[in-house]
Amino acid sequence: MELLKTILHQKHCDLGAKMAPFAGFDMPIQYTSVKDESLAVRNSSGVFDVSHMGEFLVKGADAVKFVDFIVTNDFLNAGNLKAVYSPLCREDGTVIDDLIAYKLKEDEVLICVNASNIEKDWNWIFSKTEGFDITLENQSDKTSLLALQGPDSEKILKELGLIPREDFTYYSVGFSKFEDSEVLIARTGYTGEDGFEIFCPNESITVLWDKLLDLGVTPCGLASRDVLRLEVCYPLYGHELNDELTPLDANLKWTVKESKPKFIGKEKLSGHSSKYRLAKLSLDKGIPREGYSVLNLDGKTIGYITSGTHSVVLGKGICLAHIERDAWPESKEFSIEIRNRVFPATYHTKPFVTGGHK
């Protein structure tokens, strides 16, 4: 199958990016160095082309009620022009995807989903619309998305006149005018730093990209995005979350609002005990990688790594691991097996890096 291309594909190639297939798209993995790109986001600003992600628009009198019904988190009581992160679950509690829902108006909601799950999500969501006064539109093909991330993001967006309003706090969303297009700005992201995601019609995205680069923003690829999200312990679908597990297996209990009167998966998830707990582990020597075994003090395998990398900020190996709940060691002593050798790991109660998001 031929790979899909975002509107900015040629820009990435012109910049000399290393390109690779991701979720059916030919995407930039890195431009110069994963290290430099990660540090740009932590220390100043970086921009990611994440136009491969999916956008569904829900419109109609029941839009908010419908989205609240299909997600596990509380969307009903979210403020107007606010965003909510949530898993999307089946009746049996397993996770179809994780998403961000943006309350644009009382009767209009935008849902942003993972690129790899667009079709699966669409089919699922569409199959649940009966009885709700809504229309559903897949806008993925005509919408481009940039994530501007890092402590300088606000200053840069101000310079472009794109901050929608005063008091535009974390997880706020609003509209701005760019060129001749209406763009949707959200103070969200996947790096733990302050930053914005800019949903832009395809026609204007190239100009926006060029302007950001002219202002000194570093273009960043998906490899640095993975390091950044893992440093702040954000889950990634296909790793910490998948079709077989529930949000509770990824320490996402805070996104499952059992007190909501009705939502898909409520019966199964209420009072449910997960199969796994997610552990944050680091290594002083060696790099933990997805699939490596996690052992207890007796050398017994009690789990496996779901995502692992080298933390640019800490300068050492970090990972998230699914640990069997029944085998969770009270001593919190874990080790990791790498190429038949066993290395003691450090257990972390907090994310490896504290991002500066507001």
Add this chain to the structure above:
Amino acid sequence: MSHNIPENLKYTKEHEWTLIEGDTVTIGITDFAQSSLGDIVFVELPEEGASLEINSAFGVVESIKSVSDLYSPLSGEVLQANGDLEGAPEMLNTDPYQNWIVKIRMTNTEELDQLMTPSAYLEHCNSLN
């Protein structure tokens, strides 16, 4: 992509360089290798005295995104491993030809025929682009 391929070295398909001085062979990774890997953040070295067989894995180089085995270009015994790399693996990015990985004493000179000349290696790299 241009490649820095010094004339005085011999190469392998796996992107290692060898410097042959008598029966002592110094081994490292090429500029092509370091550039393809990206930021190198970990190196696993063999023990001194370990015996290596040609084409067998003797160590590991990890970048942020990937794990790559190092394959021995020749059979021999490890004389010395460059321990400096353990504390500063990024030196393989900055100067892959200065920062060697192991020195071995080769045990079968007939294997030397299998190494590539600089021009053959250049051709090999170009075929991968």
